[in-house]
Amino acid sequence: MNMIEIKNLIKTYDNRRVLDDINLSIKQGETMVIMGGSGCGKSTLLRHIISLARPDSGQILIKGQDITVMNEARLVEVRKRFGMLFQSGALLNSLTVGENVALPLVEHTKLDRKIISIIVKMKLELVGLTGFENLMPSQLSGGMKKRVGLARAIAMDPELVFYDEPGAGLDPITTAVVDKLIMDLTKKLGITSIVVTHEMKSAFRIADRIAVLYKGKVVDIGTPEYIRNSKHPYVNQFINGAPDGPEPLRRSKDDYLSRLTSFDED
Amino acid sequence: MTWQNNSFGSAIKKLSEVVNSTLYHVTSFALLNWQVIKLMSIGLVKPGKIFKRRHIFEQMFLMGVQSIPIVAVTSLFLGMTLAMLTTYTLADFGAEVWVAGLVGVGFTRELGPLITAIVVAGRVGASISAELGTMTVSEEIDALDTMGINPVRYLVLPRFIALLIMMPCLAILSDYLGIIGGYLISAMKLDMSFAYYKDLTIEALKLKDVFTGLIKSVSFAVIISMIGCYQGLIVSGGAEGVGQGTTKSVVNSLIFVIAADSFFTALFTYVIV
Structure with missing residues (x-):
């Protein structure tokens, strides 16, 4: 069965179609990388899958349940089963590292304090941060914050983990470490992973399949090998990092002369 | 001719934008309030699930206990100022004895809750x-x-409940210190003894004065915490947005606090006598 099934998803902001009829299915246990340039709608797509935003039309089925029509209470039940790693880690700055990782457990389970503290230690161990429980997030580096965020995301033993730009703002070595963690978790714990990124290197490293988004549409989808040899002109431009192509160098719809000689009314 | 049409058109457009955004904020603010009411009523049935005692106490300390010095100092000075002004005015009638009652009633009914709310809006909001x-x-x-x-x-x-509890406490503190401020001036200028000043104050005060003041301060707590939270939650656009949200929160809180104060004063003066 497919873990996630997205059907005809459409979202419009201010007359601009950010998501234009997206269809995507993600199998259980696979790592799906959603790739695309800035402003292609990949973050918006992620916000819809984790139901932080509601679509104009279309369905998002997680394990066969449509989350776009759910009420808050049922949504909470679904959300307990997935984890999310935010771009900056999104740790609560008023809590210690340990309290951050423990937060979902404290809020959603009736486990004893001691058991929670053991789980927290285990999760921190998994991301390679043993003994960091009592530090505050402000004392950590960007890469460490992200790793703590990852520990928090897997605190409830989710079946599904989302990653928003896991490599953003990290040096190549730390990026590789985070990528390795993602791969390990997926293999060891059998987690289904959805990774949103525009970094080619890590995308090809961790992906089972890659979906390329362009102007709110999925233009190509397949294994890393398939994407590397894709015939689609935009995918080609994206992978080779060419400045000009289907995505033009200059963003201008009007004629050059008329643009120069026009004056704004306001 | 055309520019007139244009400016008229853009004025209409601006107006409709303002109306739209006002409507949007009013409805989403109402929604936030509704959520709080809903959670509070669920909390009456299952308190353990909704209220986290640790969070509430933490906020009570941050909002209430840490506001004590500033509330105390401002109230003391305001009490002294009020006493100075009234002795100065009442001296013409030889009625300086009334200072005690004036400060007492003024503070418990009006100034105590109000000055607390203004200080708290600036600090806590x-x-x-x-x-x-x-x-x-x-x-x-x-x-x-x-x-x-x-x-x-x-x-x-937690912030809502903490302020709801701490605000009346701070208002009572403010009442006391305002009255003490009044006493200090009376002692210096009129050579009143503390016992005499206390008797005069208690004679002038009715229980209703204190209660109406406390009811006011509860309503101020609701205004300050809800507006503060709302402006925080709708922030967008980085550090600049946070700054704007904070400014709006303080400005809106002050406006609504003073409006509510006037409303309640009218209510307790003319309707519920």
């Missing part, structure tokens, strides 16, 4: 919206949402 605003900007609110933790329950409710 600003800090609520700056904190929640920063959390919004750094995706912490989204993170709570995706963990299945309701941000309104986790963040708004």
Whole structure:
């Protein structure tokens, strides 16, 4: 069965179609990388899958349940089963590292304090941060914050983990470490992973399949090998990092002369 | 001719934008209030699930206990000022004895709750919206949402309840210190003894004066905490947005506090006598 099934998803902001009829299915246990340039709608797509935003039309089925029509209470039940790693880690700055990782457990389970503290230690161990429980997030580096965020995301033993730009703002070595963690978790714990990124290197490293988004549409989808040899002109431009192509160098719809000689009314 | 049409058109457009955004804010603010009411009523049935005692106490300390010095100092000075002004005016009638009653009634009914609310709006309201605003900007609110933790329950409710409890306490403190301020001036200028001043104050005060003041301060607590939280949660656009949200929170709180004060004064003066 497919873990996630997205059907005809459409979202419009201010007359601009950010998501234009997206269809995507993600199998259980696979790592799906959603790739695309800035402003292609990949973050918006992620916000819809984790139901932080509601679509104009279309369905998002997680394990066969449509989350776009759910009420808050049922949504909470679904959300307990997935984890999310935010771009900056999104740790609560008023809590210690340990309290951050423990937060979902404290809020959603009736486990004893001691058991929670053991789980927290285990999760921190998994991301390679043993003994960091009592530090505050402000004392950590960007890469460490992200790793703590990852520990928090897997605190409830989710079946599904989302990653928003896991490599953003990290040096190549730390990026590789985070990528390795993602791969390990997926293999060891059998987690289904959805990774949103525009970094080619890590995308090809961790992906089972890659979906390329362009102007709110999925233009190509397949294994890393398939994407590397894709015939689609935009995918080609994206992978080779060419400045000009289907995505033009200059963003201008009007004629050059008329643009120069026009004056704004306001 | 054309520019006139244009400016008229753009004025209409601006007006409709203003109306639209006002409507939007009014409805979403009402929605936030509704969520708080709903959570409070669920909390009456299952308190353990909704109210986290630790969070509420933490906020009570931050909002209430830490506001004591500033509330105390401002109230003392305001009490002294009021006493000085009244002795100066009442001296013409030889009626300086009335200072005690005036300060007492003035503070318990009006100035105590009001000066507390103004100080708290500046200190606590600003800090609520700056904190929640920063959390919004750094995706912490989204993170709570995706963990299945309701941000309104986790963040708004403890602040709301904490201020609801602490505000009347601070108002009572302010009442006391205002009256002490009045006594200091009376002692210096009129050579009144403390016992005499106390008797005069108690004679002038009715229980109703104290109660109406406390009812006011509860309503101010609701205004300050809800506006602070709302302005924090709707922040967008980074550090600049947080700054704007904080400013709006303080300005709006002050406006609504003073409006509510006038409303309640009218209510207790003319309707419920």
